[in-house]
Amino acid sequence: MSAGGLHPSQPFPDAARETLADAQMRRNLRHAAGTIREKRLRAVAEVANWEDIRTQGASIKDTVLGNLAEHLLELEASVKRRGGQVHWARDAGEAQRLVADLVAAQGVSEVIKVKSISTDEIELNAALEARGIHATETDLAELIVQLAEDRPSHILVPAIHKNRAEIRELFRHKLGADLLTDDPAVLAEAARVYLREKFLTTKVAISGANFAIADTGTVCIVESEGNGRMCLTLPDVLISVMGIEKVLPSWADIAPFMQLLPRSSTAERMNPYTSFWSGITPGDGPQHFHLILLDNGRTDVLADKVGRETLRCIRCSACLNVCPVYERAGGHAYGSVYPGPIGAILTPQLLQLEDENANSLPWASSLCGACYDACPVKINIPEILIYLRGQITPHKTPNAESIAMKTAAWIFNEPHRFEGAIKLAHTGQGPLVQHGAIRALPGMLGGWTSSRNLPPFPKQSFRELWRRENEGEQ
Amino acid sequence: MQIDLFITCLNDALFPQTGLAMARLLRRLGHTVRFNEAQTCCGQMHFNTGYQAEALPLIRKFVQDFRDAEVIVAPSGSCVAFVRDLYPKAAEWAGDEVLLAQVQELGTRTFELSEFLVKVLGVEDVGASYPHRVTYHPTCHAARLLRVGDAPLKLLQNVRGLSLVELPASDQCCGFGGTFSVKNPETSTAMLADKVANVMSTRAEVCTAGDNSCLMHIGGGLSRLQSGTGVVHLAEILASVEGEG
Numbered sequence: 001m002s003a004g005g006l007h008p009s010q011p012f013p014d015a016a017r018e019t020l021a022d023a024q025m026r027r028n029l030r031h032a033a034g035t036i037r038e039k040r041l042r043a044v045a046e047v048a049n050w051e052d053i054r055t056q057g058a059s060i061k062d063t064v065l066g067n068l069a070e071h072l073l074e075l076e077a078s079v080k081r082r083g084g085q086v087h088w089a090r091d092a093g094e095a096q097r098l099v100a101d102l103v104a105a106q107g108v109s110e111v112i113k114v115k116s117i118s119t120d121e122i123e124l125n126a127a128l129e130a131r132g133i134h135a136t137e138t139d140l141a142e143l144i145v146q147l148a149e150d151r152p153s154h155i156l157v158p159a160i161h162k163n164r165a166e167i168r169e170l171f172r173h174k175l176g177a178d179l180l181t182d183d184p185a186v187l188a189e190a191a192r193v194y195l196r197e198k199f200l201t202t203k204v205a206i207s208g209a210n211f212a213i214a215d216t217g218t219v220c221i222v223e224s225e226g227n228g229r230m231c232l233t234l235p236d237v238l239i240s241v242m243g244i245e246k247v248l249p250s251w252a253d254i255a256p257f258m259q260l261l262p263r264s265s266t267a268e269r270m271n272p273y274t275s276f277w278s279g280i281t282p283g284d285g286p287q288h289f290h291l292i293l294l295d296n297g298r299t300d301v302l303a304d305k306v307g308r309e310t311l312r313c314i315r316c317s318a319c320l321n322v323c324p325v326y327e328r329a330g331g332h333a334y335g336s337v338y339p340g341p342i343g344a345i346l347t348p349q350l351l352q353l354e355d356e357n358a359n360s361l362p363w364a365s366s367l368c369g370a371c372y373d374a375c376p377v378k379i380n381i382p383e384i385l386i387y388l389r390g391q392i393t394p395h396k397t398p399n400a401e402s403i404a405m406k407t408a409a410w411i412f413n414e415p416h417r418f419e420g421a422i423k424l425a426h427t428g429q430g431p432l433v434q435h436g437a438i439r440a441l442p443g444m445l446g447g448w449t450s451s452r453n454l455p456p457f458p459k460q461s462f463r464e465l466w467r468r469e470n471e472g473e474q
Numbered sequence: 475m476q477i478d479l480f481i482t483c484l485n486d487a488l489f490p491q492t493g494l495a496m497a498r499l500l501r502r503l504g505h506t507v508r509f510n511e512a513q514t515c516c517g518q519m520h521f522n523t524g525y526q527a528e529a530l531p532l533i534r535k536f537v538q539d540f541r542d543a544e545v546i547v548a549p550s551g552s553c554v555a556f557v558r559d560l561y562p563k564a565a566e567w568a569g570d571e572v573l574l575a576q577v578q579e580l581g582t583r584t585f586e587l588s589e590f591l592v593k594v595l596g597v598e599d600v601g602a603s604y605p606h607r608v609t610y611h612p613t614c615h616a617a618r619l620l621r622v623g624d625a626p627l628k629l630l631q632n633v634r635g636l637s638l639v640e641l642p643a644s645d646q647c648c649g650f651g652g653t654f655s656v657k658n659p660e661t662s663t664a665m666l667a668d669k670v671a672n673v674m675s676t677r678a679e680v681c682t683a684g685d686n687s688c689l690m691h692i693g694g695g696l697s698r699l700q701s702g703t704g705v706v707h708l709a710e711i712l713a714s715v716e717g718e719g
Contacts, residue, residue, distance in 0.1 A: 016661050026664075306567065324647045328664040364658060366651025366665070367522060369618035383563060386522055390567070393524030405520060409528035412483065412515040413535065422487045437697060447659025452666065452694030455488060462481050462490035466509050469494070 005092065005123040006347055008335020011360035016329040025161045025330050032160050033320075033327045039267035040318060040374070046269070047259065056256045058378040061312035064247055065302060071214045071247045072293060078217025082279020084289040091296050095241060096127035098292050099206065102239055103133050108203050114221060114228040115139030116208025117155060117315060118241050118294055120337040124206070135206065136198050138227040140191050147174040153331030153339065156265050156317040161330055195227060205231035205286070209242035210314070211257060212291070215250045218278040219291065222261055222271050232275050238286035244293050245302075245311040257314060260376035265316040297350035306387045310345050312377040317342075319371035319381060325364055334361060341371035345384045353392055362388040400444055419463060426457040475505045475595075478543035480584065482553045482686075483515035489686045495713035496549045496587055499600060502713075503591075513539045518556040521564060523653045533564055537576050545594070546584040549709045551616025551684045554586040559619050586616055587709055588684055592625035598632055603716040605635030609678035610708075611669070611692065613685040614647050626684055626708055633711060639676045643668070650691035670695040673703060684708045 008015065019025065044050050064071055076086040089095035099119075103111055111128065113119065113135050125135045125146075137146045141159040145152050148170050152158030159167070164182040171177045177190035207228065211220040219240055221228050232238060248254060262271040280289050302308050320326045320340030331339035335357060336347040344361040351358050362385045371381040396402065411417045432438045437453040440446070448454065460468075477500055481493040497507045517532030536557070540546050548554050561577035591597050610630060616622045630638050649655065649665025669692055673681045681696070683689050686707055693705035 013658050013660070016658060020660050020664055324649065324665050325658075325661055329661050363524075363654065364661070366614070366647050366649055366654045366662070368614035368647035368651070370614075370645075370647070373618060383560075386524075386560070387563075387567065389522070389524030390526035394527070401523075402525075405523065405525045405528060409520055409525070409532065412517075412532055415512050415514050418483070418486075418514045425487070439698075445656060448656055448694075450659060451663040451698060452691065453697040454694060455690065457488060458490060460490065462486040462493040463509075463511055465490050465494060466497075467511075470509075 006121060006336045006350055007355060008357040011357050012333060012364040015335055016333040019330040019333045020328060028161055028163050029327055029330055036267060036321045043263040043267040053256050053259055054376055054378050057260050057376060058312060060253050061377055064249060065308055065311055068302060071249055072244055074214040075212055075217060075247050078215060079279055079291050082217045084279040084291055087290060087292045089292050089294045092122035095122045095292055095294050096124060099124060099239055100128055100131045102290055103204050106204055106237055109133050110202050111135045111204045111206055112198050112202045112231050113137050114207035114231045115142045117337055118208045118243050119206060120152065138195050138231055140188065140225060143191055144170060151332060154317060154320060155315050199230040199234050203235055204237040205235040207231060207240045209240050209246050211254060212242055212247050213251055214247055216278055218276050221275045223273045224266060224271055226273050229273050229275050232277060233285045235286055237288040239290045241292045241294055244295055244298050261314055261316050264318040264376040297352060300352050301349045307349050307384060309379050310349060310384060312379050313342050314377060316376055318374040318376060322370040322374045324368060325366065341365060341381045345381055345388060348388060359392045419461065422457065422461045426459060429456055476544050477505050477507050478540060478546045479507055479509045480546045480548035482548060482550045484686055485549060492549050492686055492707040492709050496709040499709060499713040503597065510539055516553050516556055518553055519652055521560060530568060533561055537580060543583060547587055547590045549587050549707060551586045551613050551620050551622060552687060554584055555615040555619035557581060557584045586620055586622060586684060588626040588629055589620060589622045592628055598628045600629060600712050602712045602714050603634035604711045604714045606679045607637045607639060608680045608682055609639045609641045609673060609676040611641055611681055611683040611688065612644055613683050613688045616684050629712060639678050641676055642672045648688050648692050650688050655691060666691060666695045674701050678703055680704050680706050682706050682708050682711055
């Protein structure tokens with residue numbers, strides 16, 4: 001599995017086999033996902049015009065994506081006008097260098113971070129470490145993951161796979177905290193004491209961005225703990241790394257997202273902290289602000305007329321919380337910082353459908369459709385999964401599956417071939433049938449019969465029985 | 475009404491009794507039914523697995539086979555959802571305007587059995603009798619793509635002798651997902667394990683649904699565990715009359 005970033009180190013079915021074996025993680029996930037699913041349904045039900053707001057959110061995002069370059073140029077001009085600096089990064093490497101150079105220019109070796117999936121995407125912490133700069137995560141869950149030398153398994157709740165007892169042990173070992181209980185308030189206090197010192201002594205902070213408003217040059221971070229607010233206001237230098245799709249045209253466009261995001265992600269009516277900043281304000285907050293606009297494959301996603309809908313995503317993680325596949329296999333099985341249904345469509349597209357392991361992700365879904373129902377910006381994830389499967393399949397070299405599929409299509413093209421094939425299946429299945437059921441299939445179908453029986457082909461197909469019953473009538 | 479039966483490839487080959495039951499039921503309600511033997515498969519398996527070039531001829535063939543049908547009714551929410559929801563996408567992605575217009579029109583004539591009975595014919599009591607303890611699994615495509623809602627439940631509530639027990643976490647996918655269960659057998663099995671446990675917790679004699687594919691999956695798990703609970707397609711329950719079931 002990958003240490004971060006986008007590239008999974010093995011195909012989904014193999015990674016899932018490993019994570020499914022972790023019974024504790026499955027229990028943790030099942031409990032967490034079940035709780036948040038119910039809370040989200042209640043929070044959404046409170047809003048009478050929820051469907052209209054979803055449509056509005058999707059439509060604003062589509063407007064932006066329809067003319068992304070123009071909105072980004074406007075954002076750049078506005079940020080500069082307000083005293084900030086703007087940098088463009090084509091890929092992860094460019095973004096890493098930009099951030100590391102900016103930090104090095106300050107002559108410091110410590111930075112604090114606001115939870116940011118875009119910096120996880122570019123594996124920023126590891127790149128900074130290689131330059132002798134240590135980044136401390138200040139979001140509680142990100143801190144847990146960092147201290148455990150683990151990887152996030154959820155977009156919003158990176159440590160969702162860990163329970164209280166595991167966290168208590170971690171804090172005792174890594175923070176030297178004298179913890180007698182695993183009461184959440186006690187655990188949070190131990191982290192608070194550790195982080196408070198970091199906030200007050202560190203000169204440079206790094207964040208992502210939830211939204212950026214083109215006409216005012218305002219960047220926005222939405223969070224729950226207040227650690228973000230600390231990072232955004234206390235240090236002298238603020239560096240924000242933002243995926244280029246996060247731009248919104250104007251101030252008024254933020255309103256629907258402030259309703260969609262908290263209810264979809266944490267099932268709250270409103271999140272506790274929403275920070276907006278426009279460039280710099282002399283004497284108040286960071287005196288140096290750098291905005292890094294990250295492409296890293298996004299313009300390729302944008303160029304695809306079906307796939308581009310993926311870029312509407314506001315990273316709320318509602319799709320993860322309702323996904324039956326995510327709930328069982330867990331976030332690590334996706335091998336990317338973007339797990340779950342959105343990850344299954346975003347990761348392979350960002351990698352331009354060229355990564356053999358990431359290309360297994362569009363099949364990591366039963367197409368049950370729960371993610372599409374939950375998505376606050378109406379990304380039709382099942383449809384994009386199917387579309388991507390169609391884009392990836394033709395590039396594969398012929399194999400047992402493609403031969404079987406092509407043969408099946410040839411059979412289905414003629415009813416007499418289909419009828420003949422059913423007869424042949426009935427005759428040929430003989431040795432496989434035991435006590436009226438098929439209990440073991442050969443080859444690639446073997447996985448099916450590892451846990452379930454198959455009914456045998458009956459003696460006569462529907463068409464044969466129909467012909468006999470309706471003889472003379474038609 | 476003249477009804478064209480859309481017997482999916484899975485029903486034709488593995489579950490012929492479901493198609494016969496649906497035909498019997500529709501006739502009992504006073505309709506004439508027709509089965510065009512030229513039909514084979516709607517192409518869902520190919521399209522959804524990534525073989526879209528192979529699916530297109532099957533889609534065109536389906537359009538051809540059902541061009542004269544007044545209404546098309548199938549015992550499968552999944553295949554009907556594919557025709558109604560994804561045929562237009564297939565045409566769009568292939569850039570075929572003529573096919574797009576054809577399949578959009580075709581979609582308005584194609585129905586899943588329970589939605590056809592309740593929403594089109596306005597029938598909630600089909601005069602069936604089935605004296606058993608039954609639980610109902612709402613299949614994902616019927617529930618989320620077709621939005622059949624409580625149509626199947628209304629039909630079941632009016633079956634004589636049937637005692638309907640609620641399935642816990644019924645909206646959770648059973649983990650079949652067509653080739654998903656072959657490509658990701660372990661994840662699929664983990665999903666199935668929860669579904670089977672929920673079915674067994676109802677102590678129902680029968681688990682029913684509007685799709686034989688999901689029932690094949692759930693039934694496969696129940697049978698492996700020798701649970702004693704069987705699976706029966708909704709059409710077969712609705713076709714049962716006193717003295718049968």
